[in-house]
Amino acid sequence: MRNRPICWSDIGTLLSDNEGDPGMRRIHIIGGKNHGKTTLVVELVTELTRRGLRVGTIKHTHHHHELDLPGKDSHRHREADAAVVGILTHGLNAVFWKPDRPAPVGDARYDQFAAAFSHCDLVVVEGDTQTMAPQIEVWRAACGTIPLAASISNVRAIITDDASPGPWLILPRVNVATVADYVLETLSVISRPSE
Numbered sequence: 001m002r003n004r005p006i007c008w009s010d011i012g013t014l015l016s017d018n019e020g021d022p023g024m025r026r027i028h029i030i031g032g033k034n035h036g037k038t039t040l041v042v043e044l045v046t047e048l049t050r051r052g053l054r055v056g057t058i059k060h061t062h063h064h065h066e067l068d069l070p071g072k073d074s075h076r077h078r079e080a081d082a083a084v085v086g087i088l089t090h091g092l093n094a095v096f097w098k099p100d101r102p103a104p105v106g107d108a109r110y111d112q113f114a115a116a117f118s119h120c121d122l123v124v125v126e127g128d129t130q131t132m133a134p135q136i137e138v139w140r141a142a143c144g145t146i147p148l149a150a151s152i153s154n155v156r157a158i159i160t161d162d163a164s165p166g167p168w169l170i171l172p173r174v175n176v177a178t179v180a181d182y183v184l185e186t187l188s189v190i191s192r193p194s195e
Contacts, residue, residue: 024056024110024113024114024117024120024122024123025121025122025123025187025188025189026058026110026122026123026124026125026131026133026134026187027122027123027124027125027133027134027135027136027183027186027187028060028125028126028127028128028129028131028133028134028135028136029041029044029124029125029126029127029135029136029137029138030127030128030129030135030136030137030138030148030152030155031137031138031139031148032139032143032145032148033143034140034143035137035138035139035140035143035145036138036140036173037126037127037138038126040138040159040173040176040179041057041124041126043176044124044176044179044180044183045057045124046176047176047177047179047180048122048124048180048183048184051180053121053122053189054119054120054121055120055121055122055123055124056116056117056120056122056123056124057123057124057125057126058110058113058123058124058125058126059125059126059127060125060126060127060128061127068085068096074086074087074094074096078096083097084096084097085097095116097112099112106130106131106132107131107132107133110125110131110133121189122183122184122187122189124183129148129152131154132154133154134154134156134186134187135152135154135155135156136155136156136157136158136159136171136179136182136183137149137152137155137157137158137159138158138159138160138173139158139159139160139162139165140160140162141160141162141163141165142162146165147165147166147168149166149168150166155168156169156186157169157170157171157182158170158171159171159172159173159179160172160173161173161174
């Protein structure tokens with residue numbers, strides 16, 4: 001049996017301190033289509049960064065998307081079955097890898113990102129209603145749907161400027177600072193003094 005090469009998904013295990021928790025402090029922003037998830041994530045990251053925190057983001061999707069550009073060199077490397085493909089530029093870097101098979105399930109999927117996000121104070125994930133990590137839902141009555149919180153037990157709060165849709169904790173959508181405070185309290189993160 002040949003030795004398995006080290007892959008990107010192994011890096012989190014290799015770099016983590018066995019004494020510590022290699023996991024990320026994640027908060028998931030969930031909501032139905034057009035309820036404002038992306039807008040809230042962007043505003044929340046801006047507010048948390050303004051407070052001196054290092055914030056990472058992950059966009060979760062259940063759709064299959066081609067993240068690389070077909071025909072480009074990096075895409076061709078992947079098609080040649082490279083285990084990991086990196087793109088290094090002056091302005092932005094990227095790494096593409098296929099999940100191990102069988103692919104991790106549940107919250108273990110996020111462990112693949114642990115090394116890349118280890119310098120972050122917290123990670124804001126857009127989407128993933130299946131996670132056991134804390135979730136907050138952005139909800140707008142105008143979209144005509146009931147809150148996901150009605151069927152998802154670990155939604156901690158609903159962010160809305162509409163009348164309360166039920167028995168959940170409501171955070172005002174118009175006040176991103178209040179939402180940021182709630183996220184930091186939920187994840188037990190202490191803001192850094194502004195420099």
